[in-house]
Every structure is written in C-alpha cells, then in structure tokens.
Amino acid sequence: MKLRSTSGRLRTAMAGIAVATSVILAVAGCGAGGSSEGAAGKLTVLVEGGGKAELQPIADLYQKETGTTVELVELPYDGLYDRIQTELGSGKTSFDVAALDAIWLSAFSAGVSPLDELFTDDVKRDLFPGLVTEAQVGGSYVGMPVWTNSEILYYRTDLFGDPKEKAAFQAKYGYALVPPTTWKQYKDVAEFFTRDTNGDGQTDLYGTDVKGAVETEWLATVSQTGEKTMVLDPKSGDVTIDDADHLAALNFYTSLLPSAPPGAAQLDWAGAQNLFYQGKLAMMRFWGHAYTQTPANAAVKGKIGVAPMIAGPGGIAGVPGAWYLSVPKATGKQAEAKKFIAFAYAHNNLSIKTSLGLVARISAFESQAGVAGHENYPAILTTLKSPATIARPATPKWQEIVTSVLTPMLQKAVAKGADNAALLKQAKGQIQAIVK
C-alpha cells in the first residue's frame, strides 16, 4: 500500500514535470526576449555593457533612415572578448559588427575586414592622431573609433577657490594656487592639501591618490615624459620599460605616495573615485566621462572642477581609452556593416546625450566648448590632442602584459622601500619572455 502510494505521488510529480516541460518546449524555440527577426534587413552589433547606451541613438536613427534593424547585443566586458575570440576562431560569426576595446585590436586584426576606404583624409583629420595610429594594424585600418575617453584632472573648487588656502599656498610655495598643469605643481598642491582637518591627529584630507591596482595612470605618466615607445615596440619587439623615461615616470608616480591615502597597492578606479566623492582627496586623475556622473549624495557634489591632464617634461598626456567598430571577415553583410560604421562616424555627436556622453570625433568634442555642465569635453580634447598622448602598444599580448607584469610591478612599486629601477628591469625580462 505504501509502495503504491509513493509510486502514485511520483507519477503525479513526473506528469507535472512532463506538462511543464511541454509548455517550456513550446516557448523555448524563441526564448523570452522576443521573437527573432529575419536575417534580411538586420545588423547584429556586439557591444560591451557600458557602450550600448552610446550606440543606441545611432542605431535608432539608422533604422529610421534605412529600414535596417540594428540589434545591439550587450555582453559583459570580459565576456565580449571571449565571445568574439570564439566566434572569429570558428570561422562564422553571429554578429556583423563588433565594438572592440583598443587593446583588443591587434589580437583580433586577422579576423576583421580592412576599413581603409572609410579612412579618408577628412575622416583622419577629425580623429585624434593617437586613435588613427591605433586603428591601423599591419598596414590596414581595422576599426573605426566610435568613442574615446582619457584621464583628466579633477579638483575641489571649494578648496582651490578658498582665499585662505590661496594665501597659505602662495606664502609656502611662492606661486598662486591654481589647478596644476605640471608634475611639480601637482606634487606641491598634493603635499599642501594633505593634512589633519579636524585635529584628531589623523590625516583625513589627502592631496591626491596613487593607484597601484591599475596600470593606465602610470602609462599616462610615461607619456608625459615624452616617451614615444611605451613599454615595448611591437614591430621590433624591443622592450623599453626600463629606459630613463619609464624610470622617471615611475619615480614621479611613487613620489606622490606621502600625499596619498594608505593602501595604494589595492587602490583601483572605483576606490579612488569614492575617496574623491567622500571629500578625502583634493585632486584626482580620472576618466573624463565621470564628470557628469557625480552621485547626488557625494560630499563634493557641485564642488568639482576639471582640467586637462597634467604635463611632464614631454607635455600633457593621457592614455586614449577608445573603442572601435570592426567588421568580422566571416559576416556575409560586409557592405551593410561598413555602411553602418560610416553612419556611426557621421552621426558621432548623437552619443553626447547618452549616459557616458563619449564621442570620438574632434569636431564632436569641440561642439561642447562653453556648454555648461560639459566642462570635461575641452579637458579631454586638450589631453587627447596633445602630441605627447600616444596609444598603447599594438601587440596581441598586451592584456597578458598588463595582468601579469605591469599591475604586479606597480603594486610592488607603491610599497615602502621599493627599488623602481630593479622593478622595471625585472618587468623587462618578464615582458621579453611573453613577446618572444
């Protein structure tokens, strides 16, 4: 009797599962995201999560004007790389256009179509030199810049505009307190603002941060020395990371540690940004897009000023954080995909009103000069137009170099008693082993 009863319950459960499975099978053909459109008149664009908003207004307008649906497939940053790598490797792709991070261009260049015909003289004139260089791999243009970013200088206007602070700074350093433009000024101002503000014996305001968990800010510092071969020359394979300019950059970078909060080795973008928002930093070097995204409850809301990135002996320099639109060789919609990319370039300024508000064309940046609330555009423009601003090396091994050499090296460099020259020499050997 008991066996029968248990068996009955099991049968009921199995029947329930069977019914549920049938229902699910009926809908499983298309999934919950909506029905599939026919392949004709449709372009599929792979884009990283943060960049989808940048492309959406362009995709909408393209559909309106051409009738072609543009489906933006949003994937996480790391996942996007894996997905593209897998599909390019398989020889067939589910997408017609992909938005690629600058540092991926070399790795994927063999699988994407040349876009040389899109790079007319007019187009090149309206793009930052660093981006035009970066877009070219193996003699062909493999991606069209769609948006770019750069670190700029953020500072506290309440501190820099305070007459008492101005007077005290003038008295101590012999020149006016202004947003710094040089290494020396930056170091002086950082030192000046590092203090205990409430008299409890603990430093609670720092002049700057020093990021040890990310490498880009140090690379910008390298460019500020005037270095023209950042880390390595991808063509010859020569590794330059231990030359005098790289050492000078690392020495300056770590010289700011006394004016920065402890824990530099673990400090990344999010951590630095939060310290600044909490009012614990007087200055910060950070990506330009963040200017328009200050949280409402930030202690420094309404008290933030921006300026171009500081200059070293070689001038103002940042690292271009550009994304490019590329067409996989495997897609059968080559012409349509290239037409969309040309359209995206032509309507680049539509991205100004998106959440990140990032664009790629010089003219789009220039269009925001004097626009209230968009003070970051001139700062980014000046930084990216500077001759000292150069792109990261075009090597497919770059991501590996960053992860396994540059970031660990920086984390050691920001530790007490670090030997910068020895660290760079060690890094050189590691990079040589990677690229050989």
Place this chain on the structure above:
Amino acid sequence: MNGLETRRRPARVILWGALAAVLVLYGFPFVYLLLTSFKTPLDAIAVPPQVLPSQWTLDNYVAALSKEGVVPALINSVATAVLSTAFSLALGVPAAYAITRYRTPSGRIFVIAALVTRMVPTIAVGAPLVETMRRLGISDTTIGLAIAHTTISLPLSIWLMSSFFEAVPVELEEAAKVDGSDRLQAFRHVVLPVVSGGLAVTAIFAFLASWNEFLFALLLTSVRAQTTPIVIANFQTQFGLDWGGMTALSAVYSVPVILLTLALQRHIVAGLTLGAVKG
C-alpha cells in the same frame, strides 16, 4: 550522568564554535552581498568598506529590475534550468539504471567516458557548440542553451543516479517480478520510488548547474535567450562596476535556489545518505 555531561561540555563548546566559524566563513560573502544591495552607490564602494549601509535603500532593486532585459532573462533562466533538468533526468536515469543492472564492459566504458567529458574544459567545446547550434538553427534559443547545459549536467546525473541504483537491492525488483511485474513496471513502481531522494538530489544538482552556468550562456545566446548570469555580469562595464545593481539582481537570483534547496532539504539529505551506503 552529570559528570559525563560536564566532561562533554568543553567539546561541545569547541564543536559549536567551529560550526559557527564555518557558518560565518561561508555565509559572510552572501550576507555582505545582501547588505550591499541595500546601500547607496557611495556606501557600496566606500573605502574602507563598511558592512552596514549608512542609509538603507531599495533603489538598487528598483533600478535592477527595471533594467531592460532583466525580466526576460529571469524567465529564460527558469525555462533553461527546468528544461535542462528534465533532459538530464530523462536521459540520465535510464542510463544509470541500465549501467548498474546490466553490468557489461561497454557499460563500464560508457561510465568512464561520461566522466571524461567532465574533465574537458568547457571553453574547449565552446566553439564546436556554437557551430553545432548554428547548423541546427537553435542559436540564441532556450532549447539550444538547455541542450548545452545538459552536456554539463548529464554525466553528473548518470554518476549520481548510478550510486543510488547501486544501493537498491536487486531482490526488490525480483520480488516485484514474482508478483507479476515486468522489468519496466518494477522500475517504475518499485525502484524509482525507492530512489526518489536520489532523484531530488540529482534534479537539484542539474538545476543548479544550469542556473549558475555562464560560459555557454555567453557564447550561445545574444538577446532572446540570454540568461540572468550574463545580465548580472553586464553591471561590470569598462568604466566601472555598478555594485548596487549587481548585488540587488544577484540577491533576487539567489532566492529561487535557496527556496528550492529548503523545500527539498529532506530529500537531499536522505538521498545523499542513500547513495553513501551500499546495501
């Protein structure tokens, strides 16, 4: 008696202390995730980190659940996991039964082969699966993803169910046959009820394998069949991580699994015990 109790007390205190430590160790990340989901953006990335929110808010939940694609992804996750579980049980249970009851060399090879598939890195079969799904016309569909997930859970299902069937005495089936049942009836009415705990364990493992799977979902779906793990990962972008949104959606996504585990807790314990003891 009292003396014995007194002697045992220190051992119990140590035992409970150890249990509490393990519980905190395992539970803290999830508790921290839950607490972060109620924090403001500034609290979420505070340096140094703060455990409790200075200001509690539901904004992260509202923002996460109203984000485009979140609700369809949740539906897709449920559909994919249920389908994959059904496929795993439908294929794994008969396979395991046959392997344990018909002890043949080919059966043993099959079991080892099934195990070997678990040793192949998932990414290694990613590209072939992408191509296979495309040829079958089921790319970016729930059924395609469920089939891919079944390739992960099926070997585990076969192995688990094999151990449960091993624990069922053959005499039970023989007795059913004496009473007039054929093998299929004996299987349905005698063996399956006995291993119902094992079925529950296998089902929950298969469900979880699909529910949490990321790589195949990343490679095989785009828009229509995208599951929640991909949407959660989308909160990490090139320019930062939306901790509030990510933790809120992660908390929501954890609820069904926690409820399922609690509901099947008795079966899971019974099933694990059954599989661990040979009759």
